[in-house]
Amino acid sequence: MNKLYSVAALFKTPDEIMHAAAKVADAGYEKYDVNTPYPVHGLDGAMRLKPSKMGYYTIAIGLTCMSLMLFFMYWVYNIDYPQVIGGKPLFPLPAFVPIMFEITVLTGAVLTVAVMLIFYFKFPNNAHPIHDSGYMKAVSSDRFGVNIEAIDPKFDIEGVKAFLSSIGAYQIDEIYFDEEEVNTKHRILDSKFVIGMFLIAGFTSISVYLHMNKALYLPPFDWMLLQHKVTAQDHSDFFKNGISSRVPVEGTVARGFMPYLYVGDPDGASDNLVNPFVADEENIALGKRKFLTFCSPCHGDLAMGDSRLRGQFPNGPTLHSDKLLSWTDGRIYHVITEGQNVMPGYKKTVTRKERWAIVNYVRTLQRALDAKEEDMQ
Amino acid sequence: MSTIDYTKNEVNVKGNRSLKEIDDLIIAPLDRIPNMKFFIAIGITSTMLLIGAIGIALSFYYGTGLWGNNNPVGWAMPIVNFVFWVGIGHAGTLISAILFLLRQRWRNGIARFAEAMTIFAVITALIFPIIHTGRPWVAAVYLLPYPNQHGLWVNFNSPLLWDVFAVSTYFTVSLVFWYVGLIPDFAVLRDRATGRIKKVIYSIFSLGWRFSNRHWQHYEMTYLILAGLATPLVLSVHTIVSFDFAVSILPGWHTTIFPPYFVAGAIFSGFAMVQNSLIVIRKVFDMDDLIPIKTLETMNKIILLTGTMVGYAYSMEFFIAWYSGSQPEYFTFVNRAFGPYSWAYWTMFSCNVFIPQLFWIRKIRTSIVPMFIIAIFVNVGMWFERFVIVVTSLSRDFLPSSWAYYRPTITDFAILIGSFGLFFTLTLLFTRFLPSIAIAEIKAVSEGAQPSHHGGEDHE
Numbered sequence: 001m002n003k004l005y006s007v008a009a010l011f012k013t014p015d016e017i018m019h020a021a022a023k024v025a026d027a028g029y030e031k032y033d034v035n036t037p038y039p040v041h042g043l044d045g046a047m048r049l050k051p052s053k054m055g056y057y058t059i060a061i062g063l064t065c066m067s068l069m070l071f072f073m074y075w076v077y078n079i080d081y082p083q084v085i086g087g088k089p090l091f092p093l094p095a096f097v098p099i100m101f102e103i104t105v106l107t108g109a110v111l112t113v114a115v116m117l118i119f120y121f122k123f124p125n126n127a128h129p130i131h132d133s134g135y136m137k138a139v140s141s142d143r144f145g146v147n148i149e150a151i152d153p154k155f156d157i158e159g160v161k162a163f164l165s166s167i168g169a170y171q172i173d174e175i176y177f178d179e180e181e182v183n184t185k186h187r188i189l190d191s192k193f194v195i196g197m198f199l200i201a202g203f204t205s206i207s208v209y210l211h212m213n214k215a216l217y218l219p220p221f222d223w224m225l226l227q228h229k230v231t232a233q234d235h236s237d238f239f240k241n242g243i244s245s246r247v248p249v250e251g252t253v254a255r256g257f258m259p260y261l262y263v264g265d266p267d268g269a270s271d272n273l274v275n276p277f278v279a280d281e282e283n284i285a286l287g288k289r290k291f292l293t294f295c296s297p298c299h300g301d302l303a304m305g306d307s308r309l310r311g312q313f314p315n316g317p318t319l320h321s322d323k324l325l326s327w328t329d330g331r332i333y334h335v336i337t338e339g340q341n342v343m344p345g346y347k348k349t350v351t352r353k354e355r356w357a358i359v360n361y362v363r364t365l366q367r368a369l370d371a372k373e374e375d376m377q
Numbered sequence: 378m379s380t381i382d383y384t385k386n387e388v389n390v391k392g393n394r395s396l397k398e399i400d401d402l403i404i405a406p407l408d409r410i411p412n413m414k415f416f417i418a419i420g421i422t423s424t425m426l427l428i429g430a431i432g433i434a435l436s437f438y439y440g441t442g443l444w445g446n447n448n449p450v451g452w453a454m455p456i457v458n459f460v461f462w463v464g465i466g467h468a469g470t471l472i473s474a475i476l477f478l479l480r481q482r483w484r485n486g487i488a489r490f491a492e493a494m495t496i497f498a499v500i501t502a503l504i505f506p507i508i509h510t511g512r513p514w515v516a517a518v519y520l521l522p523y524p525n526q527h528g529l530w531v532n533f534n535s536p537l538l539w540d541v542f543a544v545s546t547y548f549t550v551s552l553v554f555w556y557v558g559l560i561p562d563f564a565v566l567r568d569r570a571t572g573r574i575k576k577v578i579y580s581i582f583s584l585g586w587r588f589s590n591r592h593w594q595h596y597e598m599t600y601l602i603l604a605g606l607a608t609p610l611v612l613s614v615h616t617i618v619s620f621d622f623a624v625s626i627l628p629g630w631h632t633t634i635f636p637p638y639f640v641a642g643a644i645f646s647g648f649a650m651v652q653n654s655l656i657v658i659r660k661v662f663d664m665d666d667l668i669p670i671k672t673l674e675t676m677n678k679i680i681l682l683t684g685t686m687v688g689y690a691y692s693m694e695f696f697i698a699w700y701s702g703s704q705p706e707y708f709t710f711v712n713r714a715f716g717p718y719s720w721a722y723w724t725m726f727s728c729n730v731f732i733p734q735l736f737w738i739r740k741i742r743t744s745i746v747p748m749f750i751i752a753i754f755v756n757v758g759m760w761f762e763r764f765v766i767v768v769t770s771l772s773r774d775f776l777p778s779s780w781a782y783y784r785p786t787i788t789d790f791a792i793l794i795g796s797f798g799l800f801f802t803l804t805l806l807f808t809r810f811l812p813s814i815a816i817a818e819i820k821a822v823s824e825g826a827q828p829s830h831h832g833g834e835d836h837e
Contacts, residue, residue, distance in 0.1 A: 014828045021590075034590040037396060037565075038821040042828055044594050052598035058606070076522070076530045085534050098539040098617055105610045106546040109603055113553050116599050121592055123584040130587060139588050140568040142396035216514060 002176040005129035006032075007160045008147035009169030010138055014040050016168055017144035021046040023167045024146055031152035035130075035139035057115050062108030069103040070096060129177035147175065256351040266334050273330030277353065279360040287361030290354045294346060303365045314342050319362055320369050332359050394666070396820050400565060403814045406662050407566070411809060414661060422801040429795005432788045433508060441511050443788040450771045450783035455509035457763040458796055461646070462502030463544065463618055464639075464759065465800075467611055468647025469495025470551060473558075474607035477600075482822045483672045489815040490658065491651050492555040497803040498650075499548045501796045506540075508792075536620035543617040550610055554603045557596075560586050561817040615643040622766065629709040629770030632697065638690035645683035645729070646759035649752035652676050656749050658808060667814055674743050680755060681736040687762075688730035709770060717782055718769045721761050728758025 011017045014036075021034050025048045034047060044051075077083070078090050088095065117123045130136050130147065139145045146169070148160050157174070164172050230236055236244035253259065262269040277283050292301065298316030300306035305318030318324075324332070336355050339345035346355065367375070394402070436443050446453045469491035476484040510516035520541045522531045531538050563583035570576040586592070619639035622630035652673060659668045698710040713722050732754045741747045773780045807813065820826055 014826065018828045033587075035588040036590060036593065037588060038561075038817040038826065039593040039597050040590075040826075040828065043590050047590060049591065049594055052595045054595055054598045055602055058602050072522075073533050077533070081528060081530060085532055088534055092534055095534045098613070098620075099533060099542050101609075101613060102539075102542040102546040105606045105613075106549060109550045109606045110553055112599055112602055113557055116595050117584060120595050121584075123586075124581070125585040126580045126583075128585060128587060131585065136587070137568045140565050141400055211514075 003179055004150045004157070005175045005177045006147040006149040007157065007164065008130070008133070008135040008145055008173050008175055009164040009167075010135065010171040010173075011144045011146070011169060014144060017146070018042060018046050020146050020164075020167045020169070024148065027154075027163065029148055029152050029154055031149040031155075033147055033149075035135075035145045035147070037140060037142060037144075040144070054112060054116060058108045058112045061111045061115075062104040065107035065111075066100050066104040070100055073099070129175055133173070133175050135173050135175060256353070257347065258352055260337055260347055262334060263338065266331060266338075269334035270328050270331040273328075273333055275329040275333070275356055275359060277356045277360065279363065283357050284361055284364055286354060287357030287359070287364075290350060291358050291361050294350060295358065298343070303362060316343070320366055324362075325366060325370065329356075329359050329363070332362060394823065396823070396826070399667075399820055399823060400569070400816060402664065402667065403812050403816050403819070404566065404569065406808060407810065407812065415805065415809065419802060419805050422798050422805060425794050425798025426802050427795075427798070428791050429793075429798055432791030432795055433504075436508065436788060436792070437513070441509075443786060445783055445785045445789055447781050447783060449774050449779050449781050450768055452509075452767055452771060453783055454785050454789040454793065455505040457760070457767050458793055459502050459505035459509075460618055460639075460763045460767075461760050462498045462505070462796065462800070463547075464615065464643035464646045464763075465650045466495040466498035466502065466547070466551070466647065467615060467640070467643035468651045469493070469498070470547075470554075470607050470611040471644055471647065472651070473554060474604040474611065477604045478608060481675075483675060485818040485822045486668050486672060486814055487651065487655060488818065489555075489558060490655065490813050492551060492558065493807045493811070493813070494647075494651055494654065494804065495551045496548070496555060497800050497807070498647075499544065499551065500803070501800045503544065503548070504796065504799075536617065536624045539617045540621055543614045547610060547614045550603070550607055554607055557600060557603065558815055558818070559811065560584060561588065561596075562812045562815065564588065565816050566812070612640055615639040627770050627774065628703070628705040629713070629766070632694060634690055634693060634697070638687065638694075641683045641686040641690065642729075642759060642762060645680060645687055646756055648676050648680050648683070649755035649759070652680070652752045653749060653756070654804060656745060658813060662808070662813075664814065667819060670743055670745075673745075673748065677736045677742045677748055677751075680752065681733050684729055684733035684755065688726075691726065691730065705775065709773070712773055713765060713769045716769065716773065718765065718772070721765050722769070725758050725761035725765050728754045729762060732758075 009020070011020055017034060017036060017040065021043055024032055024034075025046065034043060036043065073096050074091060082090055084090070135145055135147065146164065148155065148164070150157075161172055230238075230244040232245045234244040235242060238244075239246070262273070291303075295303070295316075297309060298307050298313065299319055300308070300316075303319035305316060307313070307315045309315075333355055335343070336350070336358060337345055337347045350358070444454065446455075472484050472491040473488040473495075477488070507513045507516050510519075512519075520531070520538075522533075531541075560583060563579050564586035567576060567579035567583045570579055616636040616639065619635035623632060623635040625631060655668055655673065659665055695710050695714075698706045701707075713719070732751055735747070735751060736742050741751070768783050772783050
């Protein structure tokens with residue numbers, strides 16, 4: 001169904017269009033427009049248009065984004081990851097000035113244009129009634145035109161035509177449009193647009209994923225992850241047993257793990273072993289740390305036999321019993337090293353020095369529950 | 378005495394063409410199949426581009442060891458080329474923004490082309506810092522402050538980061554400025570297009586522009602705002618590029634004259650490049666009337682002015698090196714002029730300071746061949762200026778035991794050639810596929826385009 005959009009008149013010179021625009025404005029029309037191939041100076045005044053307010057958007061957007069950027073940099077340097085760089089303060093304002101300036105210009109320029117195109121002009125819109133008309137083709141090249149829209153309250157087709165020819169138009173056309181086809185509304189929620197956006201989002205996500213996870217590791221960009229060397233626990237065709245790492249020479253001793261001489265000989269340990277470490281503050285602190293790690297789960301934090309395991313494992317005995325009090329340091333060291341009953345030996349996990357430190361710590365705990373007169377001083 | 382009549386405005390577009398003829402003339406290269414000259418030209422430039430692509434591909438495969446960069450001279454040709462190309466870009470924004478604010482109407486004929494050159498020059502420039510990082514496939518991400526699993530942010534104190542912001546802002550704003558100028562021209566192309574494919578493409582890019590005066594009003598205001606924003610931006614960009622050097626403590630870099638000196642140099646080399654390209658374009662496409670000799674003469678005057686400013690900066694650096702009494706500073710400058718790189722220094726000095734002085738002579742300023750040759754010298758000189766600044770200062774630093782002479786390798790030169798290839802290929806494609814002169818702007822300054830002062834009372 002074709003519907004009248006406007007009556008459009010063409011003029012030949014800029015002087016004529018100035019004159020015509022002023023006349024149309026004076027005649028009281030509101031829904032009209034003037035189309036010129038380039039901006040003609042003084043036409044805004046002739047059309048009685050108010051001055052453009054684009055500058056306010058620029059300054060509002062620019063200053064807002066500048067403040068946000070300043071706050072972001074403050075947040076990075078003072079809250080998220082405080083870090084002194086080059087001896088400068090945590091809030092080096094002069095160093096932030098270049099970035100603040102650039103952000104102001106960037107957002108001011110880009111968003112002003114966006115505001116103009118999207119909110120003022122409602123672009124992109126290639127479905128406006130005057131597109132593709134002879135009138136449009138004339139004003140885009142070398143003619144100057146006025147078109148008065150049919151929705152104007154004063155519109156009356158014959159009257160408008162007579163008026164336009166009276167102000168000197170050399171050609172007058174009627175512009176029709178198809179309501180089905182022409183839709184000047186925004187189509188943000190149009191299904192085609194939404195599907196298109198989803199497709200773009202999907203494509204972007206997949207390509208970013210492939211880039212970050214696949215393409216980056218293609219040779220030769222493997223970041224030295226692939227190297228022609230043998231690593232421990234690797235398979236190797238070079239050695240007969242097929243293992244890349246070599247078995248140490250028999251009798252090799254790991255650092256800090258001296259061979260234990262009294263295996264299966266608790267009395268020998270009791271009689272011959274002497275604690276070689278002085279129970280000073282540092283040694284006891286080490287012993288406490290190791291005790292809490294390895295011993296306390298069964299024997300309790302204070303060695304009272306109050307297991308943290310609540311019966312899920314046989315309870316370790318208290319270490320404050322008379323039996324334990326009468327044992328020598330060497331005997332306790334032997335139990336820690338070799339284990340006893342269900343208690344495993346700790347010679348592979350706790351070093352010699354640490355085992356002796358645990359002995360010193362156990363002695364400290366015993367002394368705390370069984371204090372002597374002279375300790376009170 | 379000269380016979381110029383200063384009481385009348387000079388004509389910006391000669392030949393008194395009708396508006397229709399302006400359309401036809403500007404759009405002609407887009408409609409016809411280009412001639413042999415065009416194909417020869419693009420053949421040469423794309424070969425150069427291919428040479429550069431091979432150089433870069435080899436550098437990616439084997440690593441940056443293919444370049445001549447050595448231990449004291451870690452910043453070598455890539456940074457020289459980066460600063461050179463960013464500098465070339467400056468003329469475009471100067472012409473399109475600063476001269477717009479100063480109401481220099483002769484700029485309208487060349488603004489579009491100069492803006493396009495800005496964009497292509499910045500694209501070319503951006504290649505170099507990215508390949509210089511050694512990991513170009515991640516560098517683009519690491520340069521920006523984005524939340525990552527390391528919990529790390531970029532260093533906002535660093536001039537190198539300011540540079541990232543400055544150059545990317547410059548590129549984006551130039552692109553927006555250029556595109557905003559192109560919208561009405563796309564609409565002209567749309568209304569002239571005959572083929573369906575062309576019409577669809579031009580319609581999309583014209584966004585449905587309707588030449589409405591209600592739009593022109595905001596459009597002109599926005600254009601003015603963009604010009605106002607781009608003006609401090611163009612001055613800031615090379616200032617910040619110069620901070621890359623000036624904020625360091627290396628003698629020869631650590632000087633306060635760098636920002637104005639870099640900006641003057643950038644405009645100097647940019648104008649030389651625009652002038653060179655315009656001469657070629659106006660010959661190839663017969664646009665002598667739209668780009669009159671007067672425009673070129675004005676550009677030559679700016680080249681003369683900025684060249685003299687650069688010469689002043691060279692001399693002042695020397696004076697300050699002596700006057701400051703700082704021994705390393707003094708040594709660096711004597712070493713520049715008389716040390717192992719004196720050949721580069723004197724090439725720079727003669728190309729930038731002595732040769733442009735010929736523009737004092739009006740005859741040289743207004744004849745095509747001499748001005749073309751002088752502008753080529755200026756470009757060579759400005760490339761050497763960056764070479765001298767970067768390489769001589771680094772090659773002899775504080776510790777004499779680490780001094781080394783830097784020699785660019787064949788890969789360095791391949792990438793340099795490739796950068797010229799990229800720039801000129803883009804420029805040629807631009808002249809083929811987009812109107813290289815702003816149609817609406819040139820119409821607005823052609824004769825009789827604006828209403829006469831008595832308000833059109835006598836139109837009958």
